[in-house]
Amino acid sequence: MSLRPLAPPFTKNTIWVNLAQGPEWERLRGRVLLLHFWNASNIHCQHMLAELKYLESKYHDGVTVFGVHVPKFDAERVAAVVQKAINRLYIRHAVINDADWILWRQYGVQSWPTTVVVDSEGKIAGAYAGEGRRDELDQLIGELLEEAAARDLRAFDASPSISRPEPRSALRFPGKLLVTESGLFVADSGNNRVLECTHDGRVIRQIGSGTPGHFDGKLSESGFNEPQGMALVKDMLYIADRGNHCIRRVRMITGEIETICGTGAHGRPLNQEHASLQEVALNSPWDVAIANEKLLIAMAGQNQIWNLDLARNRLVPFAGSGAFGRDDGEGSMVTFARPTGIAYSNQTVYVVDLESSSVRAIRDGRTTTLVGAGPYEFGDVDGLPAAVRLQAPMGCAVDPNGQILWVVDTYNNKLKALSLRGGGAKTINLPYKFTLPGDVKATPGKIWVANTGAHEVVRIDTATGQAQRLPIGE
Known part of the structure; x- marks a missing residue:
């Protein structure tokens, strides 16, 4: 565990899309964090979201997922556009607007989607690029939670569901x-x-x-x-x-x-x-x-x-x-x-x-x-x-x-x-x-x-x- 590098923390300059104020980094200790670096227009990110929903449900009392939205198109730098994507894709975890690719560079991410796993002590335990990584993530999360419990570090409270819903209407994101x-x-x-x-x-x-x-x-x-x-x-x-x-x-x-x-x-x-x-x-x-x-x-x-x-x-x-x-x-x-x-x-x-x-x-x-x-x-x-x-x-x-x-x-x-x-x-x-x-x-x-x-x-x-x-x- 000691060989794992410390994860770059959220700071007061971190911009949140669907939260007025994000959590303090130190208060997240005891939980396994999944930082999902994604993009609203990337189809592989959409596929990966389904895998993350499975993991969020399975480990609801030990894992917290944070989305880190990184733009490709100019329009995706705008928080309102990202919020539309969050609602259209039924994302119920906190999302960061990394419009200037700051966290992307700090974590050394190179492609969408990439899921970074942070252990209960705030250290990077792994990074998984691409979709189809559910089983690997599942295994690592299980090992990290057991490790945290054995050292009496694990927090067991559930992560809250976060939502800024669309205005009520008869249609919801009509497509074709x-x-x-x-x-x-x-x-x-x-x-x-x-x-x-x-x-x-x-x-x-x-x-x-x-x-x-x-x-x-x-x-x-x-x-x-x-x-x-x-x-x-x-x-x-x-x-x-x-x-x-x-x-x-x-x-x-x-x-x-x-x-x-x-x-x-x-x-x-x-x-x-x-x-x-x-x-x-x-x-x-x-x-x-x-x-x-x-x-x-x-x-x-x-x-x-x-x-x-x-x-x-x-x-x-x-x-x-x-x-x-x-x-x-x-x-x-x-x-x-x-x-x-x-x-x-x-x-x-x-x-x-x-x-x-x-x-x-x-x-x-x-x-x-x-x-x-x-x-x-x-x-x-x-x-x-x-x-x-x-x-x-x-x-x-x-x-x-x-x-x-x-x-x-x-x-x-x-x-x-x-x-x-x-x-x-x-x-x-x-x-x-x-x-x-x-x-x-x-x-x-x-x-x-x-x-x-x-x-x-x-x-x-x-x-x-x-x-x-x-x-x-x-």
Whole structure:
């Protein structure tokens, strides 16, 4: 134990997001501390949070978790943006805003996520980079708590649950949208359900109980976990059940819901054809689109686009090697960086790549970049394609005229129009405030925006520019 280095303490200059004042470092002695260095836009951090929740529950009387949020994007330096992420991800432990990377450097962290373990005497017992470290952390925590108890150092009081909730509203962080000729489907992601509505926002029926879980059944008897992208094929609604890492299908006539692809657990499917669809574990499927009776899946956790052949019941890779990046090319030679939005039109697949702040196009097996310069090149710049800079966009939609791709520029809180004829991109100035918009859809004369951070759906009349908040669930 004596060889362990002392952990750098919290100080009066440490900035807390969801606490008015953080705990004194010395008063934490006797407990095992987990310092989770994370980032709101990093999918691997989101996966690691599920592992930490398990450990928090198991060791509630001996472990305290502290989140240390370290920004990648400029927007993530703002405490209000971090607080939105805390609430969206159901984080109930104290979080530090390490906007200037001070603790990151003091602890020698090199990547997201990294979990640093501090023993009962305030010394660093280990550091674990990446996701999938639950078992290793579990073993070390157990050993450290036994060690502390044997030396009569262990504190047994439970850590408090910390919460600064969002304002009460009918929707909670709505994610993706689907608009048909007569209906509007809203992935009410924070409430773990999908709402079928009229175009005016009147709720027709609820899909999913609202309780997080993975269980099939009829409509509100089923369980989802952060549902996202949706696609409708005849009377079948397909849903990317992000938190359950699977694809669900709703029979719209009977209301029956079934899991057609995925095990319900997080995995990393091999780059090959899969025939046993319910035995392959998916990796954060975030959005879906129909292309020639095939369901294209933006697999955000694996930096790939996959193809689910609905006729043959086969899952195959469509584009991307699985590596993180923004490389163009053919088929599996391509790299993506957390694709979270996908649209299909005129034999072309459009992909919004969140972590590279770019928009990609896939046609005839070849991927090209329409706008965006790479994973660490971002901003808020309109103009010709080479000059355009976005900041963590999350969704896109092809306008019915086929000449414009609408893009929600999430961290810039803007709606942008990208010319599909090479004319570049421009911001659509509207008399309406967007807060972390997560998706956009387009129908003749209308644009629909999931204003995720404001817990609402907005409908825009393209002729007048008038934006109207829909009273969904009110």
